[in-house]
Amino acid sequence: MSIIYVLIPVAIIIIAAAIGIFFWAVKSNQFEDLDRQGYNILFDDDLPPEEKKLAEERKKLLNDRD
Structure with missing residues (x-):
């Protein structure tokens, strides 16, 4: 019965830490x-040079937008 006095505060601390990490991530x-x-797996690395250049420009624009 006395283990409950230890487990409940430990559980509350773990839940509070998980909620804190979630809000930090958001x-x-x-x-x-x-x-x-998810879409990165669909793109091939063996593109022609002109398409690679366009893809790099698009990627740079997307990263600059973030």
């Missing part, structure tokens, strides 16, 4: 762009 825009990483 505040620092960690969830802003969830689609980009």
Whole structure:
């Protein structure tokens, strides 16, 4: 029975830490762009040079926008 007096405060501390980490992640825009990483697997690395140049320019524009 006395272990409950230890487990409840430990659980509250863990939950408070998890909530704090979640709000930090939201505040620092960690969830802003969830689609980009999923689409990266679809792009080939063996593009012709002119298409690579266009892709790099698009990537730079997207990064500058963030």
